[in-house]
Amino acid sequence: MTSSDNPSKDKVPLATLQERVYRELRESIMLGHFHPGDAMTIRGLAEKLGTSMMPAREALRRLVAERALTLLPNRRVAVPHMTPETFRELTEARVALEVLAARRAFPATDEALAENLAQINAQQDEAIAAGDWAQYQERNRAFHFALYACAPAQVLLPLIESLWLQIGPFLYLTRESLGTTYLEDRHEEAIAAIKGRDEDGLAQAIEQDIRDGMGGLPALLAKRTPAVTGGPV
Amino acid sequence: MTSSDNPSKDKVPLATLQERVYRELRESIMLGHFHPGDAMTIRGLAEKLGTSMMPAREALRRLVAERALTLLPNRRVAVPHMTPETFRELTEARVALEVLAARRAFPATDEALAENLAQINAQQDEAIAAGDWAQYQERNRAFHFALYACAPAQVLLPLIESLWLQIGPFLYLTRESLGTTYLEDRHEEAIAAIKGRDEDGLAQAIEQDIRDGMGGLPALLAKRTPAVTGGPV
DNA sequence: GCTCGCACACTGTGATCACATTAAAGATTG
DNA sequence: CAATCTTTAATGTGATCACAGTGTGCGAGC
Structure with missing residues (x-):
């Protein structure tokens, strides 16, 4: 470690x-x-x-x-611009790849990992309580990749990281809304699924976590950039 | 244009x-x-x-x-080495991303595209008959990307191309077996699904096409490289 | 004859320079 | 005073060079 x-x-x-x-x-x-x-x-x-x-x-x-x-x-x-359409594509790609990564990781998960994830999740909650947005993002990333890294993923991990990189410049849009809207704790569901040896449950938790996190962004995106990339005025 | x-x-x-x-x-x-x-x-x-x-x-x-x-x-x-395990990972990643790409393309598909794909598929059959392995591979690639490109895919296409690039150095393993084993014509099934407006059918055809094409490779891989990355004689 | 050691060639990394293209001002003119 | 043209600064691309680390092959010593 x-x-x-x-x-x-x-x-x-x-x-x-x-x-x-x-x-x-x-x-x-x-x-x-x-x-x-x-x-x-x-x-x-x-x-x-x-x-x-x-x-x-x-x-x-x-x-x-x-x-x-x-x-x-x-x-x-x-830094690239983004359209709501591209964002939806990113979301679908994330779901496809990360659900797959989670399923591949599942057989290698155990109680120890569940505890580790729970700790990360707790730190993430602390970050929310403290309003520490950067820490919140960092712990979120740690959670996902700690799970995916359980199974050797020489192919999937770089692809997923590329997606996260593409999303990075737009995460700042979520800064203000940190903790304002209550979301189901999908990470908790994922941990429960691991402990209960429920692969499908894990997959669903991951998928929902991604959709919850990405869901609000296209709207914020449209609000911030009213005139696409074309021509201002 | x-x-x-x-x-x-x-x-x-x-x-x-x-x-x-x-x-x-x-x-x-x-x-x-x-x-x-x-x-x-x-x-x-x-x-x-x-x-x-x-x-x-x-x-x-x-x-x-x-x-x-x-x-x-x-x-x-x-040029990277490959293990059967990594190959399985590549296959799963291809299925996940290309099925998604096909589904996203589906609403934009029409009769004209179906005709275009049918022509490519015919050329591919000719390549098999002529034993032209390179042409076969090229037409196979053309078929898949012609389909995926129907919907704007700024995110998915580069990811898929990265996967194809990783597989490239190992396609030569299929050289000898070109046309020796009869496979269901999944491309034909895909075209039929497009004409019949059957999205799930298209997705299944693409998935099976990938699995058919990639299925035999791990065995060939294990046969060719008995001693991992060690030394060629 | 075998092993150990040394020298040489080769490779990637980083720095610097020259050039063509492009963006940005500045000046000039209508 | 505004629009356009010219000049100037800045940028990416490509070439060349210097350096340190690595691997190879040859030769000397046991």
Whole structure:
């Protein structure tokens, strides 16, 4: 638990500079530090991180390849815009892949994992009570990936992470509504399903958790960006 | 509609060199020109394509990000190995995503598309009869993506393409068995489902098509690579 | 004859530079 | 005063170079 739990932390100088830049950018994106449309330049990023162009350049292109950023026709890199339609597609993809990941993980789940998940869930509730939105998001991520990682998922995990990355820049929309609307605790249902050895129950809990969390976003999205990506005025 | 229909063709000098190298490598991988374990060097690729290191370097890293290639601990790039377990995971991921893509495409399908798919399917049968394995694979790909592209799929298509890329290096295993075992024509079933406005039927046809095509591979895989990643003689 | 050690070639990483394209101002003119 | 053209700054792309780590192959020593 102490050695390889936090591959994103800077415990080690992180072999290559490009990797460091990548991790930092990736974390910032997932935590919603960037907003849709924000443009980034190679030189700007390089200067901000104190490196030369090369690591920044490779980190940016890598994130573009993972669909976390988009390459504009100008060859400029920016945080992608999102339409309600694309968001629905993201939701369906998440449901399909994460339910599958949960089902694959199910045979490997046990009481110990259930306890671990319960602890994470408790921390998440604390975050809600404290109004700590960033911590809430972080613990939510920890919950899902702790479950999915039970079964070896060399294929599924990267795909799911790509989806989370694409959603990242829009999670800030949920900042104000943290804790305002009461939702069923789907995580609790998932834990109960694990303890009760109920695979279908686990799958349903995960699916509902995703739909609950993503459900309100298209509306917020339409409110924030009234005139699509087309032309302002 | 005439300008951006064929982004993969070389009708245009393809703006950047990196893009050309990327496309070429990607195509070679998908068509099974490389075998698992094959290592590639930046300088070697650059020399082969007549460019400098930079385009080759970025193309390789991009394919690594898309999971088409892997980055060995030595920082060397190679065609990934595959275990039967990973292959099953790939199959399940394909089923989940492609069935979803087919369902999303369904409302947009019509008679014209059915005719188009029927033509592709006929060409595929011709390829089988002629023993043209490469053409068979190409037409199979055309069939699936022609269907999935009916609905806007900015999220799903890249994910599916990533899966196809990961499978690419192992399709060569099917070379000898082309046409030797009779399989239900799931493509025909899919076309019939489209004509009959039967979404569930379409979904089942796609799922079975994937399972039929992928089913035999783990066995072939185990036969070819008895000693995991060890050493070829 | 076998093993250990050393030198050399090779690879990826990162930095720097040159160039063409594009966005942004600034100046000029109607 | 506003619109347009020109000049200028900035950006991505590609090339070249320097460096450190790795693996290989050759040779010396036991």
